[in-house]
Amino acid sequence: MDRATEMRFSAGDPPRRGDDAAIEGYASRFGLPDRGGDIVARGAFAASLSRIAAQGGKVRMLWQHDPARPIGVWDEVREDATGLFVRGRLLADVARAREAAALIAAGAIDGLSIGYRAIRAERDATGRRVLREVELWEVSLVTFPMLPEAKLDRKQGRVQGRTHSPTHGGPDREFAAALIAATEALRV
Numbered sequence: 552m553d554r555a556t557e558m559r560f561s562a563g564d565p566p567r568r569g570d571d572a573a574i575e576g577y578a579s580r581f582g583l584p585d586r587g588g589d590i591v592a593r594g595a596f597a598a599s600l601s602r603i604a605a606q607g608g609k610v611r612m613l614w615q616h617d618p619a620r621p622i623g624v625w626d627e628v629r630e631d632a633t634g635l636f637v638r639g640r641l642l643a644d645v646a647r648a649r650e651a652a653a654l655i656a657a658g659a660i661d662g663l664s665i666g667y668r669a670i671r672a673e674r675d676a677t678g679r680r681v682l683r684e685v686e687l688w689e690v691s692l693v694t695f696p697m698l699p700e701a702k703l704d705r706k707q708g709r710v711q712g713r714t715h716s717p718t719h720g721g722p723d724r725e726f727a728a729a730l731i732a733a734t735e736a737l738r739v
Contacts, residue, residue, distance in 0.1 A: 575639070576702050578634070581593045586699070592683050596685060599685060603687070612689070613692075614691065615692070617691075669685055
């Protein structure tokens, strides 16, 4: 069995110790105002990602922006046409990461949020701040992201080596699927 088993928001058992959970999604999306009115422009992360790579560093994965609570590693952080895409692993040997994996599997948490310092910004015609360049420090799993569209991917995935769908596989999965559907209905 692959040590980094996928779990992208599927119902099922959270990973056991030694079974890292793969996650991915968009930590930021270009052109959308966040709850504070800020908008990230395409290309805002490019210089920071280049500096991090040149220095052999990594963007940190934290729980709720708490620097004392790292929960995994981001294996891929890149800009694309949509925004800042991240792919990484929750480390099953870290207790908080196992808790996060269980919350993700149950559909209780799906938010992503960036920790950064603005390097260059300007105001648009409506007065909103447009971030043109930022120094990216970390990407956190969060309960309430500043940008509601910044979240983990909700595709069906693999948990501990078995492919499944939240709508198949017994009463626990059916209950989890019902909770996920109710959560989605409330978001609309």
